[in-house]
Amino acid sequence: MAPTKDATRAVLGIALVAVLLVAAALWLGRDAESGGRTVLRLRIWDQSFVSAYRASLDEFERANPDVEVRITLVPWASYQQKLRLDVAGGVADDLFWTNLYEDYADSGHLMDIGATLGPQAAEGWDPQAVRQYTRDGKLWAVPQFVDGGTAVYVNLDLLGQAGVDPAELAAARWSPDPEQDTFRPLLRRLATVSAWPYNAANDFQSITLPYLGSAGGQLQRDGRFDFDSPQGREAFGYTVGLVTDRLSPSAADTSSASADFAKNAFLQGRMALFQSGTFNLAAIAKQAGFRWRVAMIPAGPAGRVSANNAIGVAGNAASAHPEAVRRVLAWLGSAAGNRYLGTAGATIPAVVSDQQVYRDYWTAHGIDVSPFFDVLRGNEIAAGGGPGFPAALQAILPILDEMYLGRLPVPDALARAQREGNAALTQQ
Structure with missing residues (x-):
């Protein structure tokens, strides 16, 4: 027997409500698997950093049980183009790696780190990295690691x-x-x-x-x-x-x-x-x-x-959860949160007090990494940037x-x- 018009309307109405509820849940960053926690997404381009970030974020989540941070991996080959499209479309992740940030800062798409974390937040970070991410007197990313010299x-x-x-x-x-x-x-x-x-x-x-x-x-x-x-x-x-x-x-x-x-x-x-x-x-x-x-x-x-490039993590100004993003940025810029990037020798942490962790790792493996640091004692060449x-x-x-x-x-x-x-x- 064919359904009546009223029954059809009822079914469509229920379906519409379900769609709206799912959309609202996604917009709020919550789903059944998160257990009601706010879900944030961190976008990076290098698979080799996933385990280090996962370990760091697991510690963060233990201290912040109301927030879950998921890692999104976008390969480098398509990262910059996809990020530009996603930022323009308003669908970028809450936090994302950046090394070419000026266009996003000038267009109002990034959180002002000084206003978000306070003016003292940058005191423990690599000075070159801070300079790299400072534009018009404001800091636009939390430095995560530096390459060191060539x-x-x-x-x-x-x-x-x-x-x-x-x-x-x-x-x-x-x-x-x-x-x-x-x-x-x-x-x-x-x-x-x-x-x-x-x-x-x-x-x-x-x-x-x-x-x-x-x-x-x-x-x-x-x-x-x-x-x-x-x-x-x-x-x-x-x-x-x-x-x-x-x-x-x-x-x-x-x-x-x-x-x-x-x-x-x-x-x-x-x-x-x-x-x-x-x-x-x-x-x-x-x-x-x-x-x-x-x-x-x-x-x-x-x-x-030599140049000394740094990678930073930016906060998406369009995130629906600015307070949760603030807490994650503060953690990733802290000595406790940043040290994970250096414990396995993957990279040089941007928190200066953590950089010895990187040196100690390679020294224990019989490798002298001092040339990467010594070359920066003289002149440096800027790696370029700008809109x-x-x-x-x-x-x-x-x-x-x-x-x-x-x-x-x-x-x-x-x-x-x-x-x-x-x-x-x-x-x-």
Whole structure:
């Protein structure tokens, strides 16, 4: 028998009420599995940090039984684009990792950390990280960890086969003047025992910034790109020359879209020197089947210069639970909450008092990580930022790829990359 119109309306009415109740529960961050607790979501891009964050947040939840924090993992390859879309659509997680935050801060999408946690909250955090996340006098993220400086992972077995003393590497200097350059001759000796002595490439953090800085150049000036300079041409001319001379892998293998090629070549024993950061330390310690150590990067005309990037966690200003978000931010920025990121040697905590935990871990495993810290005792090069920076970097990197492939001369490539990068900034 067909249902009456009244019965149909009743069924539809019940269904509508059910939908509204589910929607309300989701909006409130509560569901049957949470036991009535407020549910927050923390978005990150690295699977290797899930266990450390889970341990930290479990401790937080024991002290705050009314709040549950769930971790959302979005892979790095799609993270920035998805975050932009989700923030614009009002569906971003309550808390999320960020390293390029300026657009979100300027558009009012982030919590003001000073107003949220109080003006004294930043006193225990890495000063560089605080500077990185400060804009217009306000702090927009709680620093979570810092990369430290750039160093060189050294295959000691290959050095020994080539008759290169580690002390020679420690004293190595790169220079556009062949009479002063001691690094390239050293690489030529290593080329006799390894497929690739070194990893010069379009690697923004590990190669571009250290060489540009050690040449005496800079990435930006007054918010505009400024790498098309005499110092920039010296730095890029040197690293491109290493690829041309086959002292580093082909740019077809190490383009900006192929980040792991050099690391894998090092782990396979095919590369003698791998210049990189602390973010590769755990993988190398676990997988390297040869004797290795960490050494200082080669000095340039302006000495040894490195960037020191930090990752922060931001509070979503549109979160339905600002008070719960405040408590989580305070926990993740505390010594007790932040130390979990350093206990397994995964990264350098941004809370200064916790950084010794990281050093102690690696010391106990027989690895001296001091080069990552010592390189920062001198000058540092800013890693860049500002409104529109992600889009500008996307415009620049493919041009530098063409330069490393030998399809564009260094001066032409730098002029074009700087012009298009600044044009992208202007469009914001």
